[in-house]
Amino acid sequence: MTELDRLAMYRQMVRIRQYEARIMQEYHADKSPAWDIGAGLIPGEMHLSAGQEPAAVGVCAHLKKGDAITAPHRPHHFALAHGVDMNKMTAEIYGRETGLCRGKGGHMHLFDPDNHFSCSGIIAQGLPVACGQALAFQRKGTDNVAVAVAGEGAANQGAFHESLNLAAVWNLPVIFVIEDNDWAISVPRSASTAGVSNADRASGYGIPGVRVEDNDVEAMFEAAGAAIDRARAGEGPSLIEIHTLRLWGHFEGDAQAYRSELETVNERDPIPKYAASLQELGDLTDDQIADIQAEADAEVDAAIEFAKSSPEPTAEDALLHVFA
Amino acid sequence: MSKVATVGVIANPASSRDVRRIVARGPATTANDKINMLVRLMEGLGGAGVNTVISMSDAGGIAAGLAGLSTRKSASNWPVLHFVDQEITHTPTDTVTAVEHMAERGVDAIVVLGGDGTNRLLIGKSGDIPVASISSGTNNAFPSRHEPTVVGLAVGFLATGRVDRQRCSYRAKTLQVSDGSTSTKALVDMAILDGDRIATGAIWDVTSLREVFLCFAEPHAIGLSSLGGRLRPVCRRDPHGLRITVDERSNHRVLAPIAPGLVRDIGVAHVDVMSAGNAVEVDVSSGVIALDGERAHRFPERRSVTVSLDLDGPIVLDVQRAMQLAAEGQQVEEHNARPHTTDPSQTHPTNHEGESND
Numbered sequence: 001m002t003e004l005d006r007l008a009m010y011r012q013m014v015r016i017r018q019y020e021a022r023i024m025q026e027y028h029a030d031k032s033p034a035w036d037i038g039a040g041l042i043p044g045e046m047h048l049s050a051g052q053e054p055a056a057v058g059v060c061a062h063l064k065k066g067d068a069i070t071a072p073h074r075p076h077h078f079a080l081a082h083g084v085d086m087n088k089m090t091a092e093i094y095g096r097e098t099g100l101c102r103g104k105g106g107h108m109h110l111f112d113p114d115n116h117f118s119c120s121g122i123i124a125q126g127l128p129v130a131c132g133q134a135l136a137f138q139r140k141g142t143d144n145v146a147v148a149v150a151g152e153g154a155a156n157q158g159a160f161h162e163s164l165n166l167a168a169v170w171n172l173p174v175i176f177v178i179e180d181n182d183w184a185i186s187v188p189r190s191a192s193t194a195g196v197s198n199a200d201r202a203s204g205y206g207i208p209g210v211r212v213e214d215n216d217v218e219a220m221f222e223a224a225g226a227a228i229d230r231a232r233a234g235e236g237p238s239l240i241e242i243h244t245l246r247l248w249g250h251f252e253g254d255a256q257a258y259r260s261e262l263e264t265v266n267e268r269d270p271i272p273k274y275a276a277s278l279q280e281l282g283d284l285t286d287d288q289i290a291d292i293q294a295e296a297d298a299e300v301d302a303a304i305e306f307a308k309s310s311p312e313p314t315a316e317d318a319l320l321h322v323f324a
Numbered sequence: 325m326s327k328v329a330t331v332g333v334i335a336n337p338a339s340s341r342d343v344r345r346i347v348a349r350g351p352a353t354t355a356n357d358k359i360n361m362l363v364r365l366m367e368g369l370g371g372a373g374v375n376t377v378i379s380m381s382d383a384g385g386i387a388a389g390l391a392g393l394s395t396r397k398s399a400s401n402w403p404v405l406h407f408v409d410q411e412i413t414h415t416p417t418d419t420v421t422a423v424e425h426m427a428e429r430g431v432d433a434i435v436v437l438g439g440d441g442t443n444r445l446l447i448g449k450s451g452d453i454p455v456a457s458i459s460s461g462t463n464n465a466f467p468s469r470h471e472p473t474v475v476g477l478a479v480g481f482l483a484t485g486r487v488d489r490q491r492c493s494y495r496a497k498t499l500q501v502s503d504g505s506t507s508t509k510a511l512v513d514m515a516i517l518d519g520d521r522i523a524t525g526a527i528w529d530v531t532s533l534r535e536v537f538l539c540f541a542e543p544h545a546i547g548l549s550s551l552g553g554r555l556r557p558v559c560r561r562d563p564h565g566l567r568i569t570v571d572e573r574s575n576h577r578v579l580a581p582i583a584p585g586l587v588r589d590i591g592v593a594h595v596d597v598m599s600a601g602n603a604v605e606v607d608v609s610s611g612v613i614a615l616d617g618e619r620a621h622r623f624p625e626r627r628s629v630t631v632s633l634d635l636d637g638p639i640v641l642d643v644q645r646a647m648q649l650a651a652e653g654q655q656v657e658e659h660n661a662r663p664h665t666t667d668p669s670q671t672h673p674t675n676h677e678g679e680s681n682d
Contacts, residue, residue, distance in 0.1 A: 214414075219523045226346040
């Protein structure tokens with residue numbers, strides 16, 4: 001299994017959080033009227049991943065060049081942790097020509113072929129795609145793996161069950177990562193799901209299913225490492241469900257009136273919790289916390305500056321890269 | 325006439341889902357499996373005449389599932405079902421809160437669905453209330469493998485006063501680990517390991533094992549206590565436990581099933597009997613302490629801890645013994661019995677839980 005590098009995981013979580021915090025700020029800065037999601041420099045809906053960093057960081061710490069990820073509509077944490085270029089990703093979110101998809105995709109459609117990263121706004125859409133990627137790795141004889149990320153609500157889609165079935169039948173090197181953040185938009189699991197753990201559902205397909213409690217990045221690191229090693233060794237698919245935290249709304253602008261546990265949400269933030277644990281171990285000093293934050297601030301500011309200063313696509317560009 | 329009987333029920337929604345599904349071959353006990361076990365338990369409890377059940381609440385779907393089924397016609401024989409009004413924290417605190425509530429309410433018995441870790445949470449909380457444990461975890465040395473319907477009957481016979489609790493229960497042992505300022509307890513095993521990772525809690529890498537302390541060690545056990553079971557078995561009711569010092573360089577090799585589907589060859593340097601009440605000083609130089617098979621506390625700096633074996637665990641119901649006593653109390657008219665009858669009162673007494681290593 002990959003060596004545990006606590007400081008690197010902490011740095012990555014802070015980097016992702018700073019990214020999401022600044023995107024939130026920028027998204028609302030010039031959105032007028034506030035309800036018009038098409039207004040402002042960042043057009044479209046925005047789903048930020050604050051609080052869910054342990055899922056991405058624990059998994060991606062084990063991935064290597066050539067491994068693939070398919071992420072859902074809330075993709076930034078997995079994109080950044082998997083090595084997608086922050087400048088190109090930000091430019092895509094701003095709809096600029098220098099973006100990953102030349103500004104045609106936006107924040108829910110980040111495609112980075114070099115890093116085998118993609119995401120989609122269609123719920124559970126990435127799961128069958130990951131099975132396809134895993135099949136390709138298997139047939140090419142590589143030890144690469146595919147990671148399919150979805151929320152707990154997505155696991156009620158047929159594509160989830162079809163993918164688990166196919167992965168089990170073909171013994172594919174795929175890891176299904178379910179981020180259970182308690183809310184499918186505004187619907188709690190209890191109102192939508194028979195059998196509340198997707199780790200349980202995996203066992204119905206003969207796939208080992210693990211649930212990581214407490215949004216614990218090291219527990220996620222350990223479970224993901226075991227699952228990825230298993231897949232690389234040709235032992236087949238695994239499913240890991242992490243009980244994570246949606247720190248903010250489903251989308252930017254979500255008042256979250258439906259959310260009864262909102263009062264305690266900040267107390268459950270995994271980043272200060274991890275920092276405290278590293279300080280107790282003697283692995284992190286106050287100076288390092290400040291330095292890591294400053295590094296993240298600078299990198300994110302530079303990416304936003306890059307995006308804002310990049311050209312917008314021309315009207316003629318709309319005719320390029322289309323299939324019909 | 326039987327007395328009015330109330331039974332508490334704890335079902336850990338999180339048991340049987342840790343990384344040992346991947347690193348070992350840990351079985352999956354799904355939420356629906358657990359609900360089904362509770363249904364069988366309720367049938368047994370109702371059949372034995374228990375009036376009321378107080379169940380833990382949870383957000384893992386167990387309580388909700390049971391509540392939904394309790395309103396159906398098929399649940400007409402069940403005791404009246406109540407749920408503890410408690411804040412759900414998604415942590416072991418939920419179990420502790422529920423047990424404290426049950427103790428306050430003066431329940432006649434508590435049934436626990438979980439593994440060793442779930443049962444550990446009852447130490448010091450269940451007092452003199454008899455506890456019956458049903459296995460729904462991964463490494464289960466402590467809980468019984470009895471069918472929940474039968475456990476329901478046994479608990480019901482105990483709770484309604486039809487069997488004498490003194491004759492079918494015993495006090496479990498515990499291991500206490502103390503570093504002077506804080507102390508914690510284990511119900512089956514306590515281990516000291518190298519490293520500083522707690523993470524998923526589960527133990528599968530035995531190369532990091534340094535010391536293992538055991539309350540009991542049955543030869544048929546799974547988990548860390550199997551190491552003692554393979555070397556020098558200790559019964560649940562023996563007034564002693566074991567201390568095993570592990571050394572990978574030792575020529576003394578022991579093959580032990582440390583998790584489902586995981587058999588390991590372990591080097592052992594010493595095996596010592598630990599008497600109840602005697603404390604042992606252990607040096608923990610920057611390691612991790614595991615309680616009942618789960619990495620729980622880390623010690624970044626060198627320090628000395630005291631480990632002692634105590635006779636202060638939960639009162640455990642011996643299901644087999646309770647059913648035997650209940651059978652002896654049956655009044656079956658002899659002229660109905662043929663010579664080769666299978667009337668339970670005619671069967672030979674068998675070994676009871678904790679009295680035999682078979």
